[in-house]
Amino acid sequence: MRDMPAEEIRQATSTRREALATAAAAGLTLAGAHLLTGSGVPRAEGAPPGQVIVVGAGLAGLTAAIELRDAGWGVTVFEARPRPGGRVYTIRDPFMQRQHAEGGGEFIDTTHRRIRAYARRFDLPLELIDRGYDRLDDVFFRKGRRRRGYRSLGKQGRRQTNRFWNRIESMAEPLDPFDPAARGGRYDRMSVVDLMDEVGVTGRARSVLVRDFEDEYAVHPGRTSLLMALTAERAAWSQGEAGVEKFRISGGNARLCFAMARSLGPAVRYSEPVSQIAHDAGGVEVTTSQGTYAADQLVLAVPLPAARRIEFTPALRPRLTEAINGIPYGTTVKTVIQYSSRAWKKQELTGSAITDIPSVGSVWEATDQQKGNAGILISYTSADRGAQAAKLPERARLAASSKGMRRVFPEVAGRRVRAVSVPWPNLPLSGGAYIAYGPGQIDPYFTDMQEPNGRIWLAGEHLDPTFGYMESAIRSGSRVAGRIGPA
Numbered sequence: 001m002r003d004m005p006a007e008e009i010r011q012a013t014s015t016r017r018e019a020l021a022t023a024a025a026a027g028l029t030l031a032g033a034h035l036l037t038g039s040g041v042p043r044a045e046g047a048p049p050g051q052v053i054v055v056g057a058g059l060a061g062l063t064a065a066i067e068l069r070d071a072g073w074g075v076t077v078f079e080a081r082p083r084p085g086g087r088v089y090t091i092r093d094p095f096m097q098r099q100h101a102e103g104g105g106e107f108i109d110t111t112h113r114r115i116r117a118y119a120r121r122f123d124l125p126l127e128l129i130d131r132g133y134d135r136l137d138d139v140f141f142r143k144g145r146r147r148r149g150y151r152s153l154g155k156q157g158r159r160q161t162n163r164f165w166n167r168i169e170s171m172a173e174p175l176d177p178f179d180p181a182a183r184g185g186r187y188d189r190m191s192v193v194d195l196m197d198e199v200g201v202t203g204r205a206r207s208v209l210v211r212d213f214e215d216e217y218a219v220h221p222g223r224t225s226l227l228m229a230l231t232a233e234r235a236a237w238s239q240g241e242a243g244v245e246k247f248r249i250s251g252g253n254a255r256l257c258f259a260m261a262r263s264l265g266p267a268v269r270y271s272e273p274v275s276q277i278a279h280d281a282g283g284v285e286v287t288t289s290q291g292t293y294a295a296d297q298l299v300l301a302v303p304l305p306a307a308r309r310i311e312f313t314p315a316l317r318p319r320l321t322e323a324i325n326g327i328p329y330g331t332t333v334k335t336v337i338q339y340s341s342r343a344w345k346k347q348e349l350t351g352s353a354i355t356d357i358p359s360v361g362s363v364w365e366a367t368d369q370q371k372g373n374a375g376i377l378i379s380y381t382s383a384d385r386g387a388q389a390a391k392l393p394e395r396a397r398l399a400a401s402s403k404g405m406r407r408v409f410p411e412v413a414g415r416r417v418r419a420v421s422v423p424w425p426n427l428p429l430s431g432g433a434y435i436a437y438g439p440g441q442i443d444p445y446f447t448d449m450q451e452p453n454g455r456i457w458l459a460g461e462h463l464d465p466t467f468g469y470m471e472s473a474i475r476s477g478s479r480v481a482g483r484i485g486p487a
């Protein structure tokens with residue numbers, strides 16, 4: 001629980017006694033005594049009309065739980081970790097001056113309306129990223145040389161890049177984001193790199209584009225379905241460039257997850273992983289580390305690699321099982337390093353950098369809107385660089401990242417205070433950064449996964465056509481709650 005301040009632990013988790021009382025009131029039963037609500041067992045008098053179990057207290061699960069509760073359902077959320085938020089993970093613990101950094105989901109775009117609405121609902125202000133940093137420069141670090149500002153692509157490179165994006169837009173425009181294969185099935189057989197070849201993106205323009213896709217999708221674009229990229233483009237149609245990565249939640253994104261979880265009270269049960277789900281036409285029965293519970297409907301709001309670890313009886317339909325077992329996740333490692341002062345600002349630098357150092361990747365300052373003399377830089381390595389970093393033992397990973405960071409920002413030498421690294425591909429409850437549909441995987445699986453398997457509904461970032469955002473998770477949770485409907 002090193003990412004959780006004691007106060008948050010107290011506020012977010014319930015005592016076992018509270019949990020038992022709520023479960024009983026909700027018509028759920030604990031170990032040994034099953035209540036098969038949908039299979040002819042009469043409901044207790046005064047009990048809510050129906051029960052939903054939500055597996056996973058990430059943003060998708062929390063949203064589904066809140067909106068189902070608001071629709072009159074009795075809801076219980078089982079979460080394997082001792083905290084809510086999943087891939088939203090604000091790291092506070094080792095840092096001085098009460099500073100924090102996002103180990104997972106960080107930036108909010110201007111069109112991310114659902115997360116902004118939830119932030120308002122829980123009175124959480126947003127911080128405007130880089131406010132006060134406009135006069136400072138970013139760094140471009142390549143072949144051992146640091147330059148201020150990013151190098152222009154040149155006329156030819158710009159022409160190639162524009163051609164590529166114009167093609168993406170014209171291909172994306174006719175697509176239905178929830179059924180992209182209906183009109184764009186042929187693009188699913190191509191990768192993003194195939195389009196670069198077709199359009200003729202070469203040289204530096206190509207390396208910059210590959211790099212941008214790797215940062216965005218966390219896999220090499222040769223392994224990204226072109227249809228996935230087009231679907232994401234279509235789903236974010238109205239998002240102007242200037243509004244991308246504009247906000248964070250002030251005080252840490254995890255504050256939103258804690259607020260959402262608190263609003264559900266003891267219905268959220270922490271450190272209680274689900275290991276088995278049995279289901280039939282009458283209902284579902286869920287086995288956790290603490291017992292077995294029955295309900296009418298189930299929302300499975302866990303990443304696909306985590307779903308692979310759950311036993312379903314009977315097995316889910318073949319296509320769903322294939323999707324769960326076969327769709328890969330992007331590989332990202334975030335390394336978060338606190339320095340005793342923001343020495344880069346004295347050099348009139350923002351702390352942001354694009355580098356060719358594999359152990360460093362892209363860099364930015366996490367503390368641009370936080371108080372204190374100290375400052376935190378985040379090193380973000382993704383795709384093959386992220387996979388390599390994840391394979392290193394933690395000490396070696398931190399050492400490589402810190403050493404690389406000193407090459408990019410020599411002024412930080414001797415000022416490192418604390419460092420934490422989050423290797424997402426190694427965490428079994430996440431299994432990677434976010435979904436990365438490969439060529440041939442959107443067409444058979446994306447639309448199919450939106451449909452329930454009997455009483456089991458999937459939710460999560462991987463099911464929304466914006467893919468890979470906190471907003472995606474909220475949209476998906478909300479969509480599933482809407483489709484389940486009122487109790």
Ligand SMILES: Cc1cc2nc3c(=O)[nH]c(=O)nc-3n(C[C@H](O)[C@H](O)[C@H](O)COP(=O)(O)OP(=O)(O)OC[C@H]3O[C@@H](n4cnc5c(N)ncnc54)[C@H](O)[C@@H]3O)c2cc1C
Binds near residue numbers: 055078108302467
């Ligand atoms: C490095 C990184 C950077 C990112 N950057 C951004 C960004 O800048 N902006 C942005 O908007 N998004 C970003 N994201 C993506 C965003 O964080 C995710 O899309 C979103 O948080 C996913 O939410 P979710 O609810 O779908 O899944 P999760 O957050 O993964 O929630 C699933 C929950 O299920 C739990 N669980 C798993 N298995 C079980 C089980 N058997 N029983 C019970 N519980 C279980 C997990 O512990 C977890 O809490 C980033 C993600 C990463 C990893």
